Amino acid sequence: MNLIFFLGKFPLLSIAEIFSVLKSKNIRYSVKMADENYLYLNLEENIYPDILLKILGGTIKIFQVEEIAKREEIKRVKNKNKVNLDDQEYALGNIVASQDIKEYEHREMDKPYTSPQTGMMPSKLAKILLNLAIGKKTTAIYDPFCGTGTILQEAMHQGYKVYGSDISKEAVAGTIKNLEWTKNEIGGRATEFEIFTHDGKILPDRLKLSKDNIAIATEPYLGLPWKDRIPKNVRNTKEITKVGDIIDSSIKSMSKILKKGERLVIIVPSFKVRHQIVNLEPKTSEYPNLVRISLINDLKFGDKHIDEMKSFLYYREGTVVTREIFIFEKV
Numbered sequence: 001m002n003l004i005f006f007l008g009k010f011p012l013l014s015i016a017e018i019f020s021v022l023k024s025k026n027i028r029y030s031v032k033m034a035d036e037n038y039l040y041l042n043l044e045e046n047i048y049p050d051i052l053l054k055i056l057g058g059t060i061k062i063f064q065v066e067e068i069a070k071r072e073e074i075k076r077v078k079n080k081n082k083v084n085l086d087d088q089e090y091a092l093g094n095i096v097a098s099q100d101i102k103e104y105e106h107r108e109m110d111k112p113y114t115s116p117q118t119g120m121m122p123s124k125l126a127k128i129l130l131n132l133a134i135g136k137k138t139t140a141i142y143d144p145f146c147g148t149g150t151i152l153q154e155a156m157h158q159g160y161k162v163y164g165s166d167i168s169k170e171a172v173a174g175t176i177k178n179l180e181w182t183k184n185e186i187g188g189r190a191t192e193f194e195i196f197t198h199d200g201k202i203l204p205d206r207l208k209l210s211k212d213n214i215a216i217a218t219e220p221y222l223g224l225p226w227k228d229r230i231p232k233n234v235r236n237t238k239e240i241t242k243v244g245d246i247i248d249s250s251i252k253s254m255s256k257i258l259k260k261g262e263r264l265v266i267i268v269p270s271f272k273v274r275h276q277i278v279n280l281e282p283k284t285s286e287y288p289n290l291v292r293i294s295l296i297n298d299l300k301f302g303d304k305h306i307d308e309m310k311s312f313l314y315y316r317e318g319t320v321v322t323r324e325i326f327i328f329e330k331v
Ligand SMILES: C[S@@+](CC[C@H](N)C(=O)[O-])C[C@H]1O[C@@H](n2cnc3c(N)ncnc32)[C@H](O)[C@@H]1O
Pocket: 118, 119, 120, 121, 144, 145, 146, 147, 148, 149, 150, 151, 165, 166, 167, 168, 171, 198, 199, 200, 201, 218, 219, 220, 221, 222, 246
């Protein structure tokens, strides 16, 4: 089956997500073409593109290729939908699945608990983080900074058991409300959830002993709610150091929950302080049982060649905080 995936705003992130989902479901594929706009894959088995698209957060549409036509033949097939592959060739076929914007709006806007102060994570990003974290054996997802529970909501939709915690009692109560609501939406096949108040820097014993194959997907504390710019002063420097310390302590503790081969996907912020970008680099030497992995290897991407890609940026224009997504695997 030949499919063209029309990619979202961060194409390499979308590609990494597609590869991760296909691998987790044991679907073998080969790449025919990739660039800023689309990823063209041959899948070794037939799948339902509409089900796959519902899982993915970074793909806008899926086009199923029926035949390839040369440029000079294109008049013959005037009435068919086509995708221009290069100067010489067109893929002919049909759009077989498109993103359901209304469903995204529903999940984001209609859930009972939201918290504008801690920042609202888009459901698309939540899906992407979840999909980068899942492996073949994963049975449960844990978010140690669950906030309003957006990542956990998506994990429930995908049928994973979910665990979440937050230092704020209000966030914990809110996440429980949101997951009850999600459970109601899903109906009979809804999974179990367990949400508790906890400091994300500390290992929760109850999960260390869990029989589940837990993967971790999380967006931790990102600092004060800075808006237009971050003035350079002692208070802000301290706050940025605090964010880095929370992230390192959390990765170190959470790594103890993971079984071999399971992943931890975490957002690490970078900050625009005056005209400078301050990056936080996770202190990987403090957690040697985790390795940073690359979900994209040896890919021809437009005119470029990508050997490997171990982190991905996600940002909105004009904001002072950029999210960098790191992917670790337990060895
Ligand atoms: C950026 S928000 C997460 C938003 C979440 N992804 C969502 O969809 O709503 C970060 C969360 O971390 C929590 N937090 C801050 N420090 C914490 C700590 N030390 N341990 C656990 N949670 C913490 C905050 O209460 C907040 O809910």
